[in-house]
């Protein structure tokens with residue numbers, strides 16, 4: 001009997017060790033994000049590189065600049081102190097959640113609408129900017145609002161964006177052409193591959209300012225509240241981000257950053 005018990009133990013021991021090491025490994029991977037960023041003294045932010053006013057690469061300085069970037073820098077400072085470093089990694093609407101999920105970035109601050117669909121995969125901070133979907137058209141276009149779009153029209157949108165989904169509801173008959181990013185979509189609009197381009201008014205406004213031959217048409221036809229996305233199960237990080245946003249609003253830092261980019265008081 002004794003020999004039999006020993007045999008069972010010998011056979012089961014490797015299995016037990018493998019299971020234990022698996023548990024240890026999982027614990028290391030699941031380590032609290034807030035602890036991790038505090039330890040390494042840096043936060044890897046997923047940001048836009050092609051979006052005027054929010055996240056745009058300055059080709060002279062090779063630095064990305066915009067409202068999202070300044071908010072991310074300020075949150076980093078408040079979470080990690082003056083020495084804390086904010087790193088910026090380019091994302092698009094399509095790539096941001098996969099990059100967050102595989103650990104390439106710690107958080108997304110990239111004109112990202114808080115949506116129920118996305119909440120199945122990520123958690124969001126409180127709203128830090130209120131946008132709404134609109135249209136960009138050539139100045140002389142006869143498209144004045146979303147209901148003017150018919151089956152003879154092509155609308156340009158960006159893959160993975162809420163706008164690409166919403167436009168199918170608001171312009172049922174129009175053809176939708178989805179591009180990889182805003183630089184590509186705007187080039188397509190300029191070359192006449194589409195009659196209008198659609199995304200958030202805040203993004204289109206930046207393009208219109210840079211290219212006055214293109215204007216916004218009609219009122220916003222959706223609400224697009226922007227939030228910072230963080231992987232699920234990182235409640236302490238979300239709490240501290242929300243606390244930082246709240247304090248930034250109270251001590252006016254938020255208003256200063258807002259005015260710097262949008263030349264008006266925050267709404």
Ligand code: GLU
Pocket residue numbers: 092093110111112113158160161162163199200224
């Ligand atoms: N706010 C919209 C979204 O989150 C569009 C912005 C974007 O494409 O990045 O999908």
